[in-house]
Amino acid sequence: MKTLIFGHQNPDTDSVCSSIAYSYFKNQMGESTVPQVLGKIQKESIYVLDKFEISHPNYLENVKIQVRDLKYTKVSPIKKDHSILHAYHHMESNQIKTIPVVDEHGFLEGLLTMKDIAMEMINGDFYHIKTSLSNIMNDLGGIPLYIPDKHNLVEGSVSVMAYYYKSIEGLLGPNDIIIVGDRYDIIEMAIINKVQLLIITGESEIPHKYIELAKKHLVPIIKIPKDTYTVSKLFQQCNFVSKIMKTSSLMKFSLDDYIDDIKDDIITTNFRNYPILDSNRKFIGFIGRKHLLNPGKKQVILVDHNEFSQSAEGIEEAQILEIIDHHKIGGVSTNLPINFINMPIGSTCTIIYELYKSNHIPIPYSMAGLMLSGIISDTLYFKSPTCTQRDIQAVKDLNKITQLDLDQYAMAMFKAGTALEGYSEEEIFFRDFKDFSIHNMKIGISQIFTLDIEEVTKKQSILIEFMNQLRDQQQYDILILTVTDIIHEGSYFFYSLSNENLVSYAFHIDHKQGAFAKNIVSRKKQIIPMLTAAIELLDYR
Known part of the structure; x- marks a missing residue:
């Protein structure tokens, strides 16, 4: 996560320029930062940014803790046509109790919990299944002996055949899914009656004539090299997860939600996990009560101010890393020691220029122009009583890079900034x-x-x-x-x-x-x- 660097509310030119110049400085030092502004960029600052071809910083509404700041749990989702058994193995291997179900585009369609799976094993319909041949083969280790072209969906009544073949004569049909061992009489009868699917258990080789017979009647056969009891016990879990997943009354949050706004919902409900959606409404992870105990904070650097009343909304929730300022020290407080540079000079940009200089960071034309402009603006072109010799020297040094006619440039900048036409x-x-x-x-x-x-x-x-x-x-x-x-x-x-x-x-x-x-x-x-x-x-x- 990038560190946010910003000046005070209602930003002036020194505030805007110092945030951009200091962000560039920090990035050159190997850190990851981004400049922001807390209010509308004024005409003087716009003139400066456009003059030196600098992109306008984005507006930062606040620095309150959001869902995106939490160390939320990232979970690989499954699709609704995956099997319950696949979901169970996925949850077990990742040590999770809840799994998201998404569509092909990543949009959340439902949730599945271990409790849902357990209740299905106790109360589910053991005699009906809706799944796919690929699920059966993947989850039960099935070997296709014959699969008709484009045949994948399986839905029908499940029977485990242990009867004498004459006992079921005339009872089988295309809605039946048969599980049987090496009972060739049952196998032949099931094929002749064109059952929907024939599953043969065990390790025995199946005579080729039965496979040929299956081709003739277009009956798919899958061999599963497990005993009949194990296959029959696990077969129900080959159902699509769509059968038991929760799809209604799902409590969802977005990355942009503020913790203060959602914590009551989390505390007063009994769910273990709550899905998080990104700005495109796609699933991205889970949060729960444990994530609220030690939430991550936005990391920020304040320039050109050091009072909470002049800073971003929610600043008390952020982790302040540094303060670079030239105003009186206000009521700011931090939980940990920070780098606090406060100097009695005319502009924050002067401080930042001296940091470039002391750290031997090359100053490009654009950054020189920004810092020079911030100093001229805040010192009223050296006429303010806050102006010091260090400010004047900084402008002289920076102008060796920009080569501006300072009198002409300062007047153009002030003229752009003082025009009140069009303002309420x-x-x-x-x-x-x-x-x-x-x-x-x-x-x-x-x-x-x-x-x-x-x-x-x-x-x-x-x-x-x-x-x-x-x-x-x-x-x-x-x-x-x-x-x-x-x-x-x-x-x-x-x-x-x-x-x-x-x-x-x-x-x-x-x-x-x-x-x-x-x-x-x-x-x-x-x-x-x-x-x-x-x-x-x-x-x-």
């Missing part, structure tokens, strides 16, 4: 939104970037109304929309909260929606610390 107010607000808990208050902060503030002011009333509704519905204490102007190096603030003085006090701006705060561009390094300080000073709790 919900899509605008959530394109880069993060939850925070400050002094037990539920706070949400959205940050978008723009080259033209007029695009936002046109939607101002709609955006504020959306925030007011969201705060009521989701019970937020504070919601803030920060619109960062890349050209003028500052941010406009829109908000929904009970005390509107908090925003003006925290950021030293006018007491009005859309007020501009010069040089405030970083959510991590400026907005969160300044908001936290204002909450504490105003005792806004």
Whole structure:
């Protein structure tokens, strides 16, 4: 199973690029990983991915434990025209108590258990059989003495002949299947009366004249070199498994089912095994109670975040292997020690670039372009207070590979990413939104970037109304929309909260929606610390 690498919800360019670049790095180190995203890829990231001809990562809905993560039991199925005896030997040799029955395409048709076989041996119809000549020969070691062309199906009444031949005179016919030893008088009478099948037991050679007689009357003869008692005892088990397999009320699960959704069904029912079907509804294996005791977990690596609230749904059910981040350490916890790299720099892509460098992994053009783009995006082309000399140096080094006009490229990237045309107010607000808990208050902060503030002011009333509704519905204490102007190096603030003085006090701006705060561009390094300080000073709790 591949390790999943992903950034935070509402992924930005640094998050998307770092997950792809780190996945490539891990794969070059001999591991098996795949990059994913937890939300819609934004226009800026799309521009970058298309520029460097990188496939868009798949969307990851959650990392909850699914049936596919369990070490389920794989069992070779049988067909409904196999014999009960064949099923029994198959189950015994594989030490299983339940066997699936599938059609020629692998679709589940029924289940057969050891209990079903046992009950058939006790309560079954010993005088009727429906099977095939091939089953009889394969399962009982039969030797065909004569089989008419295209003759395989056998269905009729079974008789073991130990009578004087005159006692059964006139009683045999085409519906009869006869089991007999070297009683030539019975053999001759059975052939003349054109029985459906003649089974001769024992080791004795059968005179050729009886085989010729069988050909004349088109009566199939099978010789089974076992005693008559053994053959008669086992013959009933040559029936097709379709006779006794369960076909109704089968409780089935799919590989994509979540354990939380099915465990109650398993615990409250009494079946030993439950069939699993793949996405094409074909049988793939069994699960039972024992598989739920120590379920496998999805293995994940987090980049550009380290808080559960910003990660994939069900992250507490996953096995976190590594975290690569440049944000403050949040409430993440793990059961085992992990590789946790957290640095006070401007971009996760800078950390990943340095890992390439320290491990001497060659950087192809595409990966250089992604990492360079992630750094430029997250540092606002070196204008953010989070930017460090290491970020600047990383971009210089990476551009030796890409040979871009950085000024022109950065402006094109920001222009692609800041266009708001075609987005709803919900899509605008959530394109880069993060939850925070400050002094037990539920706070949400959205940050978008723009080259033209007029695009936002046109939607101002709609955006504020959306925030007011969201705060009521989701019970937020504070919601803030920060619109960062890349050209003028500052941010406009829109908000929904009970005390509107908090925003003006925290950021030293006018007491009005859309007020501009010069040089405030970083959510991590400026907005969160300044908001936290204002909450504490105003005792806004």
